[in-house]
Amino acid sequence: MDKYISVPLSDEDARSLRAGDYVYLTGTIYTARDAAHKRMQETLEAGGKLPVDMKNNVIYYMGPSPAREGCPIGSAGPTTASRMDKYAPGLLDLGLKGMIGKGKRSQAVKDAVVRNGAVYFAAVGGAGALLSKAIVKSEVIAYDDLGTEAIRRLEVENFPVIVVNDCQGNDLYETAIRAYNREG
Template sequence: MSVKQLAMPLIQEQINELRAGDRVELTGWMYTARDAAHERMVEMVQAGGTLPVDIAGQTIYYVGPTPAKPGQIIGSAGPTTSSRMDPYTPVLLSLGLKGMIGKGSRSQSVKEGIVQSRAVYFAAIGGAGALLAKTIRSAEVVAFHDLGPEAIYRLEVERFPVIVINDICGGDLYQQSQSL
């Protein structure tokens, strides 16, 4: 199976071509955010405020990287369980979020939101945080500094390996693999 090379931020034409099970390597810029940052972003939106970063057309990686050792850009950067972001994801999708990276399955409401928003959910390899960190070329905290590793980072990645789990057609790799 071939690996698709995609540049970020993702464009809709790229997303439209992706199907559950596709192997992808991402290159470009993405944001990170975990539970606390998601909760804070949704609270800001619900209070009528604006987000500290424009997520329209962007990809969020669900990761809380460990501190970098001397000479490293970032510490271990493995995915966290995506379902913890599910209560907040529909709001972010409605604001134009186009890609999400994590591990594990998503709720039905998120899967429906992915189809409606024409977005994509990727899985990264759990337990491979040190390997994934090697694809990160730069990392900068851009919001919620007080959250430490759960702050929002802007990452530049090169050939970051993921697999499409949920696509714009309602495809779900986890469900498909269970029916084999």
């Protein structure tokens, strides 16, 4: 089912999404991948404050290619989410409502999604040129020294994603693959 949702993600919207929904996101999201997650974790362990308040926000696991002149961003598709599995449950418990990436999540992440009424979306991997067209503005807001891995604030318009893990514990990767499995 196609849905148009604004981000940051309200508790109500997050809880209404179901695995398999095709969703267009409009509003503000933040990027963070391996190195930024590691640094956020270290900040939390040291009792510090995160550069982004997690509450109701959505993190896009993405490190873009450099922008050409006149474009807000370069190629901007999702990276493999499982590398962030170590960090995601802690951030979800701090109020993070949505994650955008590609690939399967650990049971600990799926449990944290259920526990916090959150959602994990997949964007189409390897469609970075197409996805860049749904990003209208990009600004580095923290960890500038990490280059492509810096935290960016993105303004998105109808950014296309698919719900994989929802707050009821459904997992589209499991159900959809089973539906097309033809091994005797």
